[in-house]
Amino acid sequence: MSKQKVYIIPCSGIGKVFGSIGRESAYIVVNELKKEKSALECLPLIVKGKKKVIDTLKLNKVIAIDGCPLKCSYNNLMENVGKVDAKFMTTDIVKENRDLRPESSIMPIGEHTKKLAKKLAEKVAQKVDDLLKPNEEGELE
Numbered sequence: 001m002s003k004q005k006v007y008i009i010p011c012s013g014i015g016k017v018f019g020s021i022g023r024e025s026a027y028i029v030v031n032e033l034k035k036e037k038s039a040l041e042c043l044p045l046i047v048k049g050k051k052k053v054i055d056t057l058k059l060n061k062v063i064a065i066d067g068c069p070l071k072c073s074y075n076n077l078m079e080n081v082g083k084v085d086a087k088f089m090t091t092d093i094v095k096e097n098r099d100l101r102p103e104s105s106i107m108p109i110g111e112h113t114k115k116l117a118k119k120l121a122e123k124v125a126q127k128v129d130d131l132l133k134p135n136e137e138g139e140l141e
């Protein structure tokens with residue numbers, strides 16, 4: 001069985017509810033849904049090119065979660081790690097759930113925002129399983 005993990009990298013998105021959805025969903029994946037299989041890493045360390053962090057990400061799977069089209073997580077991962085194994089946009093989960101309009105409050109986040117984060121976390125958790133599934137040769141892709 002592989003010891004690889006999936007690192008979840010939400011964008012900073014500070015001050016924006018779309019960033020809050022991303023961060024909250026990452027916490028749900030790492031602390032509840034896929035505790036043994038996933039971990040968080042800090043985007044600023046990736047931006048800074050911290051060698052130990054970059055090397056770890058290269059050896060593992062990486063999921064970017066972004067809160068707007070600037071895609072700070074995705075773009076910085078591509079620039080400094082050279083790969084992203086899967087990517088999500090929090091705006092997509094909002095578009096898919098028009099009945100759950102996210103509240104503007106980021107501290108605390110609102111009930112709709114929490115529900116959106118849970119829905120996104122479920123998708124990310126499914127992707128964690130997919131990424132760690134061995135291929136036909138028994139190797140991780």
Ligand code: SF4
Pocket residue numbers: 011012013014016018019066067068069070071072073
């Ligand atoms: S992707 Fe958008 S919301 Fe996220 S940190 Fe960058 S500018 Fe902020």
